[in-house]
Amino acid sequence: MLSDVSLDLPVRPVLPALVEALGAAGAAVLVAPPGTGKTTLAPLAVAAEVPGRVVIAQPRRVAARAAAHRMAALLGERVGERIGYAVRGERRVGPRTRIEVVTTGLLVRRLHHDPELPGVGAVLLDECHERQLDADLALAFTVEARGTLRPDLWLLAMSATPRADRFAALLGGGGPAPVVRAEAALHPVDRIWAPPPRPVAAPGAGRVDRALLDHVAATVRRALRERDGDVLVFLPGAGEIAAVAGRLADLRDAVAVLPLHGRLPGSAQDAALAPVPGRRRVVLATAVAESSLTVPGVRVVVDAGLSRVARTDLARGLGALVTVPVSRAAATQRAGRAGREAPGAVYRCWSEATHARLAPQPEPEIATADLTGFALELAAWGTPDGAGLALPDPPPPAALTVARDTLTTLGAVDADGRITARGRAIAAAGAHPRLARALLDGAERVGADRAAEVVALLAEETLGGAGDDLAALWRRLRTGVDPAATARWRAEVRRLRAALPAARSGRSGPARPGRLPDDLAAGRLVGLAYPERLARVRRAGGSAYLMAGGTAAELAAGSGLAGSAWLAIAVADRSPGVPTARVRLATPVDEATAREAGGPLLRAAREVGWSGGDVVAREVVRLGAIELVDRPLAAPDPARLAEAVLTGLRRDGLALLTWTPEATALRRRLACCRQALGDGWPDVSDAALLAAAPTWLGPELARARRRADLARVDVAAALRRLLDWRQAARLDELAPERLPVPSGSRIRLDYSDPAAPVLAVKLQETFGWQDAPRIADGRVPVLLHLLSPAGRPVAVTADLASFWRTGYPQVRAELRGRYPRHPWPEDPTSAEPTRRASPRRR
Numbered sequence: 084m085l086s087d088v089s090l091d092l093p094v095r096p097v098l099p100a101l102v103e104a105l106g107a108a109g110a111a112v113l114v115a116p117p118g119t120g121k122t123t124l125a126p127l128a129v130a131a132e133v134p135g136r137v138v139i140a141q142p143r144r145v146a147a148r149a150a151a152h153r154m155a156a157l158l159g160e161r162v163g164e165r166i167g168y169a170v171r172g173e174r175r176v177g178p179r180t181r182i183e184v185v186t187t188g189l190l191v192r193r194l195h196h197d198p199e200l201p202g203v204g205a206v207l208l209d210e211c212h213e214r215q216l217d218a219d220l221a222l223a224f225t226v227e228a229r230g231t232l233r234p235d236l237w238l239l240a241m242s243a244t245p246r247a248d249r250f251a252a253l254l255g256g257g258g259p260a261p262v263v264r265a266e267a268a269l270h271p272v273d274r275i276w277a278p279p280p281r282p283v284a285a286p287g288a289g290r291v292d293r294a295l296l297d298h299v300a301a302t303v304r305r306a307l308r309e310r311d312g313d314v315l316v317f318l319p320g321a322g323e324i325a326a327v328a329g330r331l332a333d334l335r336d337a338v339a340v341l342p343l344h345g346r347l348p349g350s351a352q353d354a355a356l357a358p359v360p361g362r363r364r365v366v367l368a369t370a371v372a373e374s375s376l377t378v379p380g381v382r383v384v385v386d387a388g389l390s391r392v393a394r395t396d397l398a399r400g401l402g403a404l405v406t407v408p409v410s411r412a413a414a415t416q417r418a419g420r421a422g423r424e425a426p427g428a429v430y431r432c433w434s435e436a437t438h439a440r441l442a443p444q445p446e447p448e449i450a451t452a453d454l455t456g457f458a459l460e461l462a463a464w465g466t467p468d469g470a471g472l473a474l475p476d477p478p479p480p481a482a483l484t485v486a487r488d489t490l491t492t493l494g495a496v497d498a499d500g501r502i503t504a505r506g507r508a509i510a511a512a513g514a515h516p517r518l519a520r521a522l523l524d525g526a527e528r529v530g531a532d533r534a535a536e537v538v539a540l541l542a543e544e545t546l547g548g549a550g551d552d553l554a555a556l557w558r559r560l561r562t563g564v565d566p567a568a569t570a571r572w573r574a575e576v577r578r579l580r581a582a583l584p585a586a587r588s589g590r591s592g593p594a595r596p597g598r599l600p601d602d603l604a605a606g607r608l609v610g611l612a613y614p615e616r617l618a619r620v621r622r623a624g625g626s627a628y629l630m631a632g633g634t635a636a637e638l639a640a641g642s643g644l645a646g647s648a649w650l651a652i653a654v655a656d657r658s659p660g661v662p663t664a665r666v667r668l669a670t671p672v673d674e675a676t677a678r679e680a681g682g683p684l685l686r687a688a689r690e691v692g693w694s695g696g697d698v699v700a701r702e703v704v705r706l707g708a709i710e711l712v713d714r715p716l717a718a719p720d721p722a723r724l725a726e727a728v729l730t731g732l733r734r735d736g737l738a739l740l741t742w743t744p745e746a747t748a749l750r751r752r753l754a755c756c757r758q759a760l761g762d763g764w765p766d767v768s769d770a771a772l773l774a775a776a777p778t779w780l781g782p783e784l785a786r787a788r789r790r791a792d793l794a795r796v797d798v799a800a801a802l803r804r805l806l807d808w809r810q811a812a813r814l815d816e817l818a819p820e821r822l823p824v825p826s827g828s829r830i831r832l833d834y835s836d837p838a839a840p841v842l843a844v845k846l847q848e849t850f851g852w853q854d855a856p857r858i859a860d861g862r863v864p865v866l867l868h869l870l871s872p873a874g875r876p877v878a879v880t881a882d883l884a885s886f887w888r889t890g891y892p893q894v895r896a897e898l899r900g901r902y903p904r905h906p907w908p909e910d911p912t913s914a915e916p917t918r919r920a921s922p923r924r925r
Contacts, residue, residue, distance in 0.1 A: 088127060088157045092120025094265040098128040101239075104261040105129065105205070109229070110238040110254040112247045115265035117416050118423035121241050122150050122209055123157060130181045133237055135204030137182045140190040142215045144170040145345055145352050145371045150209075151175075151184040152353070171513075172574035187217035191224060192513060195463055198228040205237035211250060212242040212412075214447035216457050219474055224464060226254060226473040244412055246444075253473040270422035272384075277302050278434040286389055286406035287658065291323050295432070299387050300330035302430050303365055307338065310428050312382025313364040317417050319389040319406050320344070324367040331365060343368040343378075350567065370413070384421040384429040386414060388437075392446065395453045395482065396657055399634045401664055403656035410445040411438065449476055455516050458486035459495055459502070463510045467500030492683065493520050512582045514542045521612035522579055528611075528679075529604040531583050532576075536561075537608045539575035541653055551642055553609065553653055553670040554602045599676075606651035606672030610680025616652040617677045617684075618669075619709050623648075628666070630655075631684050631707025636664045647671035651680065674711070681706050689716055691723040693731035697790040698724060721788070728787040732780075733773045739793045746798035751834030752818035753802065756810075758837045759859035760817070765805035779804045817859050825851040825916035832858075832865070839881070843868040846877060846894070847905055850914040855883040872902045872920065887911055 094115050104111040115121035122139075130137045141147040151168035158165060167176030168184040176183055185193075187208070193200065200206070206225050211218055222240065229236045240250045240260075247262045254260035284292040299316065306314050318324050321344045331340050339362045343355035355366050358380050366378055370390055390409045395401075409417070414431065421427030431438065449457070457478065461469050467487070469478055490496040493516055495506030502510070512519035518538050525534035540557055550556065563569045599607065610617050615632030626638040626645040636655055638645050644666075654668035678685060684707040691700045700719035704712035732739055740746075750767050757764035765771075777784060781804075783796045803811060818840075821829040826848035833841040840858065846869045856865045864881040871877050877894050880886045891911055899907035904921045908914035 087159075088124070090120070090124070090157055092118075092124055094119040094121045094124050097263050097265045098124060101125065101263045102128055102132050104263055105237045105239060106132070108255070108261055109234065109236070110226075110256075110260040111240075112251045112254065112260055112262045113239060113241045113265070114247045114262060115241065115243065117243050117419035118270075119265045121243075121265065122146075123153050125239070125241065126182045126184075126207055127154065127157075129205050129207065129237065129239065133204035135202050136180065137205045137207065138190065138200070138203050139182065139184050139207040139209055140187045140218070140221055141184060141209050142187050142213050142218050143345065143371050144186055145343075146210070147184045147186050148352065149356055151182075154182060154184075172571065172578055187215065187221040190221045191217055191460060194221070194224045194228060195460075195510065198224065199232045200228065200236065203236065205239065207239045207241060209241045210243065211240045212244045212246070214445070214449065214475065216448050216452055216454075219447075219449060219476075220457065220460050222250075222253065223469075223472040223474045227464075230256060243416055244444075249475055253475065270424070270426045272418050272422040272426070273428040274418065275428055275430045276435050276438075277305070277430045277432055278437070279432065286319075286408065291319065291387075291389065291406060293326075295387065296323060296326050297330065299385065299432055300327050302385050302432055303327070303331060304334075306383045306385055306428070306430050307334075307363070307365070310383045312425070312427065313358075313366065313378070313380040314383045314385060315378050315381045315420050316365060316367045316385045316387070317409075318367060318369060318387050319391040320369060320404070323387070323389075324369070327367055334365070338362060339364045341366050343371065345369070345371055347567075378420065379424070381420055381423070382425060382427040384417055384427070386417050386429060386431050388414070388431060388433045390445070392451065393448070393453075394451050399632060399657060399664070401634065401655055401657045403658060405658075408433075408437075408441055410442045412444050414438070414441065447476055449474075449478055452482075454478055454482045454486040455489050458483055458500075459490055459506065459510055459516050462490070462496050462500055462502040462506060467496065467502075490516060493517070495520075512579065514538060514579065517612040518542050521608045522583065524611050525608040526583055529599055529607055531580060533604050534608060535576045535579040535583065536572075537605050538612075539572055539579055541609070541612065542579075543572060543575050551639060551666055551668050552644055553651075553668050554605045555643075556668075557601060557605060602671050603673065603676050605670045606649075606676050607680045609651035609653045609670060610672070610677060613651075613653065614681040614684050615707060616655060617672070617681045617706060617709075618650045618652055619674075619677075620646070620648055620650075627663075628652075629709055630664070631681055631709050633708035634664050635662060636666050638666050638669075642666070644669055644671060649674060649677050651677070677706060678711075687712075689719075691716065691719050691727050693727050693734060696731075696735065698727045698731065698788065700724065700727075721785075724788045725784050725786075728789070728793060729776060729784055731790065732776055732793060737769055737772060739790060740796055740798050741794050742798060746802065748820065748831075748834065749799050749802050751837060752814065752820070753805070755818050755834050755837035755840060755863065756814070756859060759862045764810065767802070767805070775805070819858065822856055822858075822865065824848045826918045827916075828918060838863070839866045841866050841868055843870060843876075845870045845872065845874070845918070846911075847872070847917050849883070850906075850908065850911045850916040852883055853912055855881050871898060872905045 101111060101113055113121055113125060126137050126139045141150060147168050147170050151162050151166050155162045155166040162168065163175040163177045164179055165181050167180040169189055170186050208222055211222060225238055229238050238254060240254055251259040251262050279295060279298040283295040303314060303316055318327060324342045324344060328340050328342060334340060339359040341355040341364055343352060343366050356378055364380065388409050389406050390413060391404050391406050394403050394405045418429040421429050461467055466472055487496060487500055494503060495509050495516055496502055508523060509516050509519040512522055518541055522534050522538045537557060560569050560572045616630050618628035618630040618636055621627045621629055624646045626642060628636045628650060630636050636652060644650060649672045650669040651672045652666055652669040655664040655666050657664040687704045690703055700716040702714050702716050703710060753765055753767045757766060779801050783801060787793060821831050822842055823829050824844050828848055830842055830844050842865050855867050857863060858865060866881050867883060868876050869878040878886055878890050895907045906914065906917060
């Protein structure tokens with residue numbers, strides 16, 4: 084077939100070596116930069132040498148269709164003759180077809196159906212460096228099928244980047260597969276650094292800075308002035324494409340401004356790839372135009388320097404599309420679009436210094452994506468953990484665990500991760516496992532047709548229009564307001580509807596058409612797919628919701644869904660670091676529908692616990708994190724009440740008890756004994772008392788029913804339960820509550836500092852004491868606070884003998900004139916102690 088094509092592209096000289104390598108080894112890697120013709124010429128060369136059909140797999144539908152049209156045009160034929168293609172919902176092949184371009188996802192489906200691939204002589208995996216999940220699976224499954232079932236099958240991995248060693252190792256059996264390299268196109272591409280004149284906001288989960296979009300539009304105008312030929316502009320998404328197209332609207336009479344992204348119908352994609360007679364083109368494209376897609380006539384690339392990737396929040400089960408700086412490898416591929424046919428130029432909307440800081444390669448999808456579908460594919464292949472498969476990178480363990488948990492909940496895999504009969508039915512539906520579950524179970528609840536219609540809308544994200552009302556979008560598609568979108572939707576509906584009979588073979592009972600209104604039917608299906616996204620409004624009439632999964636969600640300002648009591652949320656995303664998810668697509672439901680759809684999340688419980696500072700005993704019904712019913716519990720179990728009181732005590736602390744002066748003093752005396760006499764005495768710190776509460780508060784806790792019961796506990800009596808009989812007998816001796824002094828008074832000791840108990844006593848009452856008293860078997864000296872007759876401290880000492888010698892004379896000299904009715908003997912150690920003053924003289 085290659086002989087029928089005269090086109091001379093840089094890959095052509097290496098094609099004989101490539102065919103020879105495939106013939107000798109059965110597998111090979113072709114490294115060919117963008118613009119060298121690998122996607123169009125390599126399949127033709129292989130088809131000329133191998134019997135059977137050549138299947139070439141592309142990661143994107145746009146690229147698959149474009150590649151088929153390109154090869155058919157080179158042969159002077161229409162698609163469907165020797166060159167055909169198949170993408171989801173569309174297939175154009177015929178009995179003469181030798182080369183079929185398919186998406187990688189479709190190739191994976193065929194490998195599951197029959198891994199021998201009968202009638203196929205060669206499989207070519209294009210753009211495998213992009214590392215999409217389906218591409219990784221297609222590579223791994225084809226390598227294993229070839230190694231165990233089809234050693235005659237030729238297998239070729241094609242990449243636009245030079246890092247081919249990993250793929251060569253994966254394809255080879257006993258050693259690496261041969262690598263054939265093609266030189267890049269000879270046309271030079273001038274690099275023009277065109278950063279914005281002022282700093283712009285860094286990309287993230289929100290909208291791209293409008294200032295950057297203004298700058299991109301201005302750079303396009305500059306490129307049109309300075310360079311000839313058509314302009315290809317790289318932007319991160321369809322929204323940015325529409326925004327820049329609006330900024331260039333005044334050029335439409337002289338320049339054709341054409342969008343190119345995956346949401347467009349095939350006819351619009353074809354139009355963007357075709358020349359416009361008499362006018363230059365500005366093609367505004369997403370990453371679909373990075374590789375394996377030729378846009379004829381392009382001489383200039385304007386690169387915004389951004390890419391949009393999916394990120395998955397494993398804890399909340401939510402995804403987000405995050406805008407990130409492009410990698411250096413992707414920037415090189417984008418620039419190469421300008422030099423495919425002639426010398427060109429690339430205007431990069433960032434600085435050379437910024438370029439040096441870019442990541443060298445894009446992050447593989449397996450590192451960031453939701454792996455639920457990936458895990459089901461592995462289970463269906465018979466390798467739940469992917470062990471032994473030729474995967475370029477192993478799946479992250481945490482993400483794979485979450486995916487397998489989801490599949491277990493759906494009944495798709497068993498406890499060991501092996502696929503079940505229901506799992507095979509889900510896999511056969513050809514949709515994300517959650518949506519397949521909604522299709523299968525929803526067909527019995529709302530009818531097969533309506534189930535297929537809603538699931539098709541959820542599965543085909545390119546159908547999404549403006550607004551967040553799912554039911555309204557469903558109605559618009561039914562009316563055919565957008566014929567192209569309706570046609571794609573109806574094709575997907577037919578595919579899903581046709582999958583239902585086989586999918587239901589593992590389930591009993593006929594489908595029962597539902598009588599629900601559209602809103603509730605759509606909500607029931609969404610709830611079956613995403614029960615954790617059923618949400619109830621937080622405040623009547625508001626736009627803030629709580630999802631059953633526990634995540635807060637917010638409608639966009641002005642949403643017509645605001646005020647709905649319940650929502651079934653089909654699409655929501657949460658920006659990194661933001662606690663609230665943004666609702667992108669939802670439909671109103673009622674509580675009955677939410678209960679039915681979210682049945683596995685419904686839990687009824689009799690709860691006795693500590694909440695809000697007291698015991699709460701209630702009957703509660705929850706849908707996940709949403710409380711539906713809350714009423715007082717009659718006659719709760721006394722043991723559970725006591726346990727709740729104990730929990731509250733440990734959570735809120737000992738302040739819940741009433742600490743009388745007696746109880747506080749006893750606790751301090753016990754602390755003094757432990758510090759002086761060792762660990763044999765009880766630990767009365769907060770932590771220790773809380774830990775031992777069932778011991779010393781046992782009887783009181785057994786009777787407690789609420790917080791007020793704790794406040795009535797005799798804490799002093801309870802503390803004494805910590806003592807054995809010997810300690811109880813000696814406590815007053817070792818740590819007396821009061822001490823006798825020479826005057827005959829019994830004065831209370833202050834144990835605020837267990838290491839230094841304080842005795843505050845009037846100085847005249849201590850006459851006759853030679854030394855300060857000691858407690859705890861003489862181990863702890865008492866700290867004397869000696870008071871004036873008026874009760875004010877005049878000295879603090881634990882060494883009374885020293886005070887009598889050195890301190891007392893000064894105190895006596897200062898105070899005897901102030902308090903003449905009180906004795907101030909020269910020798911206090913031999914004086915008579917007294918509590919009273921001398922009588923006044925008459």
